[in-house]
Amino acid sequence: MVETYQPMVGGALSRDSMTLSQHVLKQLQSFGPDAQDLSALMNRIAFAGKLVSKRLTRAGLVEDALGFTGNQNVQGESVKKMDVYANDVFLSVLQQSGLVCRLVSEEMENIYYMPENCPINRYTLLYDPIDGSSNVDINLNVGSIFAIRRQKGDDEDQTGNDLLTNGHEQIAAGYILYGPSTVLVFSIGRGVHSYTLDPSLGEFILSSENIQIPTHGSNYSVNEGNFWQWEEPYRDYIRYMHRHEGYSGRYSGALVGDFHRILMQGGVFLYPGTLKNPEGKLRLLYESAPLAFLAEQAGGKATTGEQPVLDFVPSALHTRTPLIIGSQEDVALVESFIQERQLERPPAISKVS
Ligand code: AHM
Numbered sequence: 001m002v003e004t005y006q007p008m009v010g011g012a013l014s015r016d017s018m019t020l021s022q023h024v025l026k027q028l029q030s031f032g033p034d035a036q037d038l039s040a041l042m043n044r045i046a047f048a049g050k051l052v053s054k055r056l057t058r059a060g061l062v063e064d065a066l067g068f069t070g071n072q073n074v075q076g077e078s079v080k081k082m083d084v085y086a087n088d089v090f091l092s093v094l095q096q097s098g099l100v101c102r103l104v105s106e107e108m109e110n111i112y113y114m115p116e117n118c119p120i121n122r123y124t125l126l127y128d129p130i131d132g133s134s135n136v137d138i139n140l141n142v143g144s145i146f147a148i149r150r151q152k153g154d155d156e157d158q159t160g161n162d163l164l165t166n167g168h169e170q171i172a173a174g175y176i177l178y179g180p181s182t183v184l185v186f187s188i189g190r191g192v193h194s195y196t197l198d199p200s201l202g203e204f205i206l207s208s209e210n211i212q213i214p215t216h217g218s219n220y221s222v223n224e225g226n227f228w229q230w231e232e233p234y235r236d237y238i239r240y241m242h243r244h245e246g247y248s249g250r251y252s253g254a255l256v257g258d259f260h261r262i263l264m265q266g267g268v269f270l271y272p273g274t275l276k277n278p279e280g281k282l283r284l285l286y287e288s289a290p291l292a293f294l295a296e297q298a299g300g301k302a303t304t305g306e307q308p309v310l311d312f313v314p315s316a317l318h319t320r321t322p323l324i325i326g327s328q329e330d331v332a333l334v335e336s337f338i339q340e341r342q343l344e345r346p347p348a349i350s351k352v353s
């Protein structure tokens with residue numbers, strides 16, 4: 001009888017060789033056209049991440065990688081050269097893919113159409129090419145955030161109105177964290193998984209499967225420099241944190257990095273409204289909603305303080321929302337301060353007819 005060969009390193013090797021696209025197909029349990037599309041799309045996003053990662057790694061050594069462009073984006077923020085580079089990388093990589101018809105980016109005022117792709121496929125990519133741009137010039141972590149939506153209708157008049165819908169319409173969402181290693185975290189609605197870029201292979205390899213946010217963590221992440229610009233409930237919450245043992249403040253200035261810590265270790269990130277920006281700083285479609293999708297997939301929670309982030313319907317492409325996101329218990333603690341103050345408010349006087 002011929003003996004069947006038994007691999008000696010089977011378990012370890014099959015894990016080390018589980019690439020992103022293989023893993024997407026495994027999750028979808030299908031090789032059908034939709035699964036192939038999503039797998040190919042994720043592969044293109046991963047490729048964009050590799051290009052951005054490569055540029056960031058060598059940013060101090062090449063011309064024109066660091067600093068500002070001198071222009072402002074649609075939100076009135078100064079644009080960095082790396083913002084433009086990363087934005088164009090996503091455009092170029094997706095143009096070639098044939099898979100994406102429309103792109104919405106923090107760096108572009110209007111929807112970017114790729115008409116040649118529209119008859120073939122009707123996916124929309126919404127993305128923040130460089131999240132945490134203030135970290136770029138000092139070699140600290142930054143990220144890219146993305147969400148994928150399936151286009152509703154033909155959008156012939158190019159209004160993009162079907163995008164002004166809630167976050168449950170996202171079919172996939174994730175981020176790439178450019179830190180000591182480059183990590184891609186995403187969900188297609190079947191749990192949250194992370195993949196680490198192995199530079200020697202040039203491949204994202206599965207590194208954590210089915211990530212669950214701990215129900216409680218010790219970290220709270222917020223820009224306390226805005227303390228006097230917040231509404232009272234947020235100030236009460238921070239006073240509470242200062243007076244109780246067991247909490248650590250952690251704020252890197254890049255949402256992706258701060259959220260990643262919370263995803264892995266628990267805690268809460270918050271960006272409340274301020275006097276200057278009553279809706280906060282973070283944009284719904286390509287910052288808050290994708291991370292809320294991940295948080296919920298990982299057993300966590302995300303709210304605007306008034307409603308779940310995923311239920312929020314934006315009025316425009318670049319609408320902002322306050323964001324409170326992370327572990328169930330820690331988000332609930334912030335909410336309890338908001339509700340307490342609401343209870344204290346005098347009841348509205350009903351009109352007597
Ligand atoms: P950006 O995408 O323009 O970099 O803005 C988003 C970033 C988040 O990563 C971060 O949480 C926040 O802005 C930091 O803002 P601030 O400097 O006001 O704390």
Ligand code: MG
Pocket residue numbers: 106128130131132287
């Ligand atoms: Mg951003």
